[in-house]
Amino acid sequence: MTSDAAIRVMDLQKSFKDVDVLRGVDFDVAPGSIFALLGSNGAGKTTVVRILSTLLKQDAGSAAVSGFDVATQPQKVRESISLTGQFAAVDEILSGRENLVLVARLRHLKDPGAIADDLLARFALTEAGGRRVATYSGGMRRRLDIAMSLIGNPDVIFLDEPTTGLDPQARLEVWQTVRELASRGTTVLLTTQYLDEAEQLADQIAILHQGRIIVNGTLAELKQLLPPAKVEYIEKQPSLEEVFLAIVGEGDESVSEDTAGAARTTRKERS
Template sequence: MSTASATAVRPAIRVAGIEKSFKGLHVLRGVDLEVEPGTIFALLGSNGAGKTTLVRILSTLMRADAGSAQVQGFDLAAEPGAVRESISLTGQSAAVDERLSGRENLVLITRLRHLPKPGLVADELLERFGLTDAGGRMAATYSGGMRRRLDIAMSLIGEPPVIFLDEPTTGLDPQSRKEVWATIRSLADGGTTVLLTTQTLDEAEQLADRIAILHEGRIIQNGTLAELKRLLPAATVEYVERQPTLEEVFLTLVGTAGGTNR
């Protein structure tokens, strides 16, 4: 295989045998996974499964006790600076400064990263994330979904090829969650590689190209949704009258009440 071909198929993220313990408590027990470029990879697990710990290791905020990992071909231990230049991390709590407007938040981060034309960068991101009309308002007035979309927009300044989203819809109402889901899909459609941690089953089902289930520090299954479903016995076909869920009712009702800038 030529060098160009090898580069084209190289995983955006490769993890091999990552281990981490805290005061004798084994949080990660040899994690292995690969994430293909431009895909959404969901790391699914309950609280305490080790999802956030793995993300902190991959984003160079924490050192692994054992194992190795590469992001965009850069070794985590040997080239942490290059890894940091290739990634962005959006945690469970938004990093938005609520005392600033949406546009001011974006301009601030652009200047901190010493990038040219911060106003133009801010305006382009506001438009991309459907926040143009709200760009001049203080972020404190934003809904949860708008604040989270702004947070993700801030993390994309500098166009990192890989983004880690650690439970990005935690605490959001159903409408805001749908808005964030649309944003995440647009990232992958634009070629960004997304590693998403979640404990919400329908979030992984709706978004992910591949899903890994992390349980007690180990990946116990890894595959597409279709592959994971084939692990269970074939469903018995029954014909029943299906009633809409409360979430469907809620989204239908609020969907007629206005646009996204609420």
């Protein structure tokens, strides 16, 4: 753990009745980086985000965002973060600009109109700013949603599966937006089920499985967990998907026999 981490999580635990969702989660996120939290449905990704954004209390362990403890300093945490959920939280009756102005006024910021115009330009939505959001494409809605999250210049932004349900072009638009956020110094914690998304965006990748972080490192470090594949004179590096299946599939009874067989075949080909 580094003392200057934008996000620090230590031994985080959470149960719902008799189901242990988080069983001792540890990780930290460097300022201005993109951290991808991967995991299957039900792995606990959204639970981690809800705890870090003060929407849910942990049972044990500790977590801090921007140096503020989520349990004892929740208001300070809320002032330094923004959360974008799995579905765009925009008002379809209002125009894009009106949505931005509304949020700026709710945050009691000066000159909400100027803030809205600046964000519309930053997210390439100026021409569509006067149109009702109901006419926007999926990618435009998600860009507007992220733009609304940035009002107030939060240090940390949580993106919980931001490209769920989007078409390929819209996904690329969101990817570019996330890259721009990090380039401006915003720390991004991204949860996703799309392994190629993590490959494209993340500086650091952690895999959450059965309530614990089982792997945490850069893409290059994760690829080194498997031997390089060789076909005649061509060396093929393992993809993140192969790494994920090889790690999570081992000993997981929920993985189908076909998937496990495919993983075993892949490992044999590498030997």
